[in-house]
Amino acid sequence: MAATTIAAPRSPRSPRSPRRMRGRTNTELYAWLFMRVSGVLLMVLVFGHLFVNLMVGEGINALDFAFVAGKWADPFWQVWDLLMLWLAMIHGSNGLRTIINDYAERDQLRMWLKVGLYTAAAITIVLGTLVIFTFDPCPADAAAELLPSFCPAP
Amino acid sequence: MTVTTEAPVKETPDAGGVPSFQVTMRLRRFNPESDTEPRWEDHTLTMHGTDRVLDALHKIKWEIDGSLTFRRSCAHGICGSDAMRINGRNRLACKTLLKDLPLDKPISVEPIKGLAVMKDLVVDMEPFYAAYKSIMPFLITTGNDPSRERRQSPEERERFDDTTKCILCAACTTSCPVYWSDGQYFGPQAIVGAHRFIFDSRDEGAEERLEILNDREGVWRCRTTFNCTDACPRGIEVTKAIQEVKQALLFRRV
Structure with missing residues (x-):
């Protein structure tokens, strides 16, 4: 249905409507959709993660530094953890953004809370991504007593 | 007695x-x-x-x-x-x-x-009525000379029957936690009012109304807490109506 031009009704329109005219975008729609889609994906990712780490094989007893190092040597788990990190961080940050919008009434306060939130989210995402892809359990120049036992002797 | x-x-x-x-x-x-x-x-x-x-x-x-x-x-x-x-x-x-x-x-x-x-x-009910007015609660059609009835099948009428029951008592809107904390939110009642026209086969203003409800303070602020459905004295399934508007927006735009 094409957008039609509608003649103004007899009664004056609400004073609130002019500010609604600006910035007509689908941002909130995409944000809402993202919450639904990432929520479903996170269910699979998080419970898959918990199952593999805590239940499969020896279960929780097998969980140590070597176990994590082994997982991150596999591109499959790198991608899994990367997805989990990004989706969880964006999902959580967007949820907090909504709460800030709901409860922070002063414009200044709302802006600073959001700046803080986005900064924290960005730092966590960048650092986490960096760790997942540059993780080396046996760095070449580390002291021998700090290295895990499975590292080849220097 | x-x-x-x-x-x-x-x-x-x-x-x-x-x-x-x-x-x-x-x-x-x-x-x-x-x-x-x-x-x-x-x-x-x-x-x-x-x-x-x-x-x-x-x-x-x-x-x-x-x-x-x-x-x-x-x-x-x-x-x-x-x-x-x-x-x-x-x-x-x-x-x-x-x-x-x-x-x-x-x-x-x-x-x-x-x-x-x-x-x-x-x-003071004015902010409540203002939100209702802003969704244009009147029939929008093209042409200006209705020479015959605007006919509608029982099925087409059934589509929005639930939301025609609204009596604008504001029980739903003022039970909504998002409305309490954010005075800009349209509130459940305005969305119910829009739903009544958006899903009316005789009305041609659906796109306009959906655009209004797609706003930052529109349907996407709804947290589906069901307070509105619980509060409605007419038994309107308010949350369901809001979700239907979201769905209409989603499948027209994405």
């Missing part, structure tokens, strides 16, 4: 065997001329099994304290004037029977939340 607005709680001594009981009404009073803060006021009354919260308010206003202020018109759940917070839930005072409430404790009656209190139980 007949309860009418003209001759309300003046029972004959033998009120047809209707059980009577003592009830304490705890009213949230606010007089802008003398109070700086709202205060609670208790009245203990003898009421009958057929009486509603509205009858208790009438008894207080007419026999005890004439300064008690509240809105009511038809007193039969049609006009939507007497929505108030009864025992913490938004209800119509004229549809809530006293005997259905726990009578061992005082029954609290407060003005609906989220709108400015003017006096006692009367709130």
Whole structure:
């Protein structure tokens, strides 16, 4: 249905409507959709993660530094953890953004809370991504007593 | 026993065997001329099994304290004037029977939340009506000469039947936690009002209305807490209507 031009009704329109005219975008729609889609994906990712780490094989007893190092040597788990990190961080940050919008009434306060939130989210995402892809359990120049036992002797 | 607005709680001594009981009404009073803060006021009354919260308010206003202020018109759940917070839930005072409430404790009656209190139980409804107006609650069609009826099949009518029941009492909007904290949100009622036209086959303004509700403060603020569905005295499935508007937006735009 094409957008039609509608003649103004007899009664004056609400004073609130002019500010609604600006910035007509689908941002909130995409944000809402993202919450639904990432929520479903996170269910699979998080419970898959918990199952593999805590239940499969020896279960929780097998969980140590070597176990994590082994997982991150596999591109499959790198991608899994990367997805989990990004989706969880964006999902959580967007949820907090909504709460800030709901409860922070002063414009200044709302802006600073959001700046803080986005900064924290960005730092966590960048650092986490960096760790997942540059993780080396046996760095070449580390002291021998700090290295895990499975590292080849220097 | 007949309860009418003209001759309300003046029972004959033998009120047809209707059980009577003592009830304490705890009213949230606010007089802008003398109070700086709202205060609670208790009245203990003898009421009958057929009486509603509205009858208790009438008894207080007419026999005890004439300064008690509240809105009511038809007193039969049609006009939507007497929505108030009864025992913490938004209800119509004229549809809530006293005997259905726990009578061992005082029954609290407060003005609906989220709108400015003017006096006692009367709130300023203007922001609520403004939100309703902004979704354009009137039939929008092209052409200006209707030479015949705008016909509609029963199925097409059924599509939006639920939302035509709205009486604009504001019980849903003022039960919504998002509306309490954010005065810019349209509120459930405005979305119900828009739903009634968006899904009407005769109406041609759906796109405009959807665009309005796609706003930052539109349907996407809904947190599906179902407070509105619980509050609606007409039994409209408000949350479902909101979700249908979201769905319409989603599949037109994505």
